Amino acid sequence: xxxxxxxxxxxxxxxxxxxxxxxxxxxxxIILSLIAGAALFYGxxxxxxxxxxxxxxxxxSTSLVxxxxxxxxxxxxPVYGWLVYRYGLRRxxxxxxxxxxxxxxxLYHLDSLVDFYVxxxxxxxxxxxxxxxxxxxxxxxxxxxxxxxxxxVMVGSGLGGVxxxxxxxxxxxxxxxxxxxxCAMAVxxxxxxLCLLFRTRPEPYGLTMDGIPEQAMHDxxxxxxxxxxxxxxxxxxxxxxxxxxxxxxxxxxWLPFSAIVPHLFIYLSERNISPELAAITxxxxxxxxxxxxxxxxxxxxxxxxxxxxxxxxxxxxLATLWxxxxxxxxxxxxxxPVFALGVGGLAVSVxxxxxxxxxxxxxxxxxxxxxxPPSLLWFAAPGLAGWVFDAFATYRxxxxxxxxxxxxxxxxxxxxRQKAAARG
Numbered sequence: 001x002x003x004x005x006x007x008x009x010x011x012x013x014x015x016x017x018x019x020x021x022x023x024x025x026x027x028x029x030i031i032l033s034l035i036a037g038a039a040l041f042y043g044x045x046x047x048x049x050x051x052x053x054x055x056x057x058x059x060x061s062t063s064l065v066x067x068x069x070x071x072x073x074x075x076x077x078p079v080y081g082w083l084v085y086r087y088g089l090r091r092x093x094x095x096x097x098x099x100x101x102x103x104x105x106x107l108y109h110l111d112s113l114v115d116f117y118v119x120x121x122x123x124x125x126x127x128x129x130x131x132x133x134x135x136x137x138x139x140x141x142x143x144x145x146x147x148x149x150x151x152x153v154m155v156g157s158g159l160g161g162v163x164x165x166x167x168x169x170x171x172x173x174x175x176x177x178x179x180x181x182x183c184a185m186a187v188x189x190x191x192x193x194l195c196l197l198f199r200t201r202p203e204p205y206g207l208t209m210d211g212i213p214e215q216a217m218h219d220x221x222x223x224x225x226x227x228x229x230x231x232x233x234x235x236x237x238x239x240x241x242x243x244x245x246x247x248x249x250x251x252x253x254w255l256p257f258s259a260i261v262p263h264l265f266i267y268l269s270e271r272n273i274s275p276e277l278a279a280i281t282x283x284x285x286x287x288x289x290x291x292x293x294x295x296x297x298x299x300x301x302x303x304x305x306x307x308x309x310x311x312x313x314x315x316x317x318l319a320t321l322w323x324x325x326x327x328x329x330x331x332x333x334x335x336x337p338v339f340a341l342g343v344g345g346l347a348v349s350v351x352x353x354x355x356x357x358x359x360x361x362x363x364x365x366x367x368x369x370x371x372x373p374p375s376l377l378w379f380a381a382p383g384l385a386g387w388v389f390d391a392f393a394t395y396r397x398x399x400x401x402x403x404x405x406x407x408x409x410x411x412x413x414x415x416x417r418q419k420a421a422a423r424g
Contacts, residue, residue: 151297
């Protein structure tokens with residue numbers, strides 16, 4: 001039978017390892033997310049500044065590509081979810097990572113706006129698999145410690161921002177093409193081999209979720225986690241209010257992040273803040289995001305996860321509104337930790353919410369469905385923010401609108417919490 005087992009077809013009996021294999025998947029994903037974050041999600045603003053200086057393209061036209069890469073992650077999430085369900089983890093991950101490698105090679109040879117778009121689209125297409133595949137592995141390998149494992153995994157994407165000063169230094173010292181060459185080497189020598197580490201489920205290898213004997217697992221506390229053997233029909237799910245509530249929280253919760261990050265260097269320059277301090281800001285956001293992800297991952301196994309999402313949305317809204325009024329360096333000290341709490345917390349809480357709502361077996365398909373509609377908003381956000389800057393010579397209206405919009409989703413999250421409590 002060709003199905004979820006995919007690359008798990010060859011089963012070998014083995015002694016129980018001293019370290020549960022699921023934790024190796026966690027560590028491997030940290031490294032993958034570190035490289036993807038540094039090369040694309042956090043590194044893009046640094047690349048953008050130097051490419052704009054050389055070619056003089058408009059802010060709106062170039063920042064739009066960041067939105068396209070975000071759109072790819074959402075549009076392709078159902079496709080990657082189906083591929084993982086059908087073939088397992090390794091082959092889809094290795095194939096997609098190879099596409100990202102080709103994208104960086106194109107960017108190294110960039111000489112036109114078309115090359116710029118093609119290169120980043122390929123990179124986004126390749127790294128898009130990391131929105132689904134590794135999260136599926138965590139959901140399949142962990143139940144009792146799922147929140148902690150998810151929190152640790154999400155630390156990796158935050159760590160990518162720590163490397164932004166290295167990206168900036170390489171671009172300043174040796175040129176932006178050299179930075180793209182480094183990214184290509186990291187993908188070829190690190191990401192591709194790590195894809196072979198991933199296994200879809202523990203059962204074919206004589207293991208159980210969390211490495212806990214099946215009988216003992218039933219005695220362990222696991223808040224908010226339903227039975228993992230449910231089956232769902234997509235047509236039935238998308239007609240429920242709960243599904244669209246999760247979609248709204250996901251879409252609007254990350255909307256400020258998708259708009260602010262690609263424009264951060266330019267906006268802070270508009271506020272008379274140096275590029276060096278802008279790079280430090282991204283690094284500080286990443287470090288604070290690491291703490292937020294780890295903390296929320298730990299806390300998510302101990303308290304209601306819906307309540308956490310309410311707090312995270314409030315933090316994101318307040319930070320975005322504050323960002324719109326930044327005019328001095330010290331104001332970044334307030335913005336960074338609050339914004340990082342919102343971004344980092346939601347990065348952990350949303351996949352957990354989907355896993356809790358629909359179970360591990362349906363997770364790859366359901367996370368794809370949840371991510372698809374938000375991707376349209378995330379796609380539009382960078383380009384619209386760039387348009388606001390080009391039209392009004394300031395980003396402030398964009399940040400104020402995004403902050404207010406995020407606050408409007410707080411009642412939605414609160415209502416989801418009430419519905420979950422009613423279900424018991």
